[in-house]
Amino acid sequence: MGLGTIIENIKEKITNLLPSFDGFSSVRENIKNNTKVIMITVGALMVIIALLLVLAIVSHTRNLSGGDSQSDTGNDPILRERLPVEDFFLPYEPDFVPDVLLEREPKESWTEEDVRPFWTDPLEGNEGTWRKRIESGIDSLLENVP
Numbered sequence: 001m002g003l004g005t006i007i008e009n010i011k012e013k014i015t016n017l018l019p020s021f022d023g024f025s026s027v028r029e030n031i032k033n034n035t036k037v038i039m040i041t042v043g044a045l046m047v048i049i050a051l052l053l054v055l056a057i058v059s060h061t062r063n064l065s066g067g068d069s070q071s072d073t074g075n076d077p078i079l080r081e082r083l084p085v086e087d088f089f090l091p092y093e094p095d096f097v098p099d100v101l102l103e104r105e106p107k108e109s110w111t112e113e114d115v116r117p118f119w120t121d122p123l124e125g126n127e128g129t130w131r132k133r134i135e136s137g138i139d140s141l142l143e144n145v146p
Helices: 003-020 021-035 035-066 069-075 110-120 127-143
Strands: none
Touching: 021 035
């Protein structure tokens, strides 16, 4: 059994197996029908591979030429500058609170027209609720009387 017979046997086995795979013919037809899509996909993969290679080369050369990346940060003049303390802490504030500064002088007396937007009658629609609260307050006061 020589090398020639082994190769012929393998060749025969492959030729006998190929007709049993009918899916290959449909794959060939799909490739012929969608050549643009396949070309775009292959092109995108090539671009991604090229970018990964460039990234690997650049990072490899940076590590070789620069040495340790931590020693590079110590030589950078921007990183060596001290930041002023005032940037991190609030300025000192005095312990006293200033008086209230009014934008206008307070009124001596209020008219009914001035009060109307701020006044609501508590008894409107809530008489029962207020009556119960008042009675419970009075009851609690009277319970404590000796």
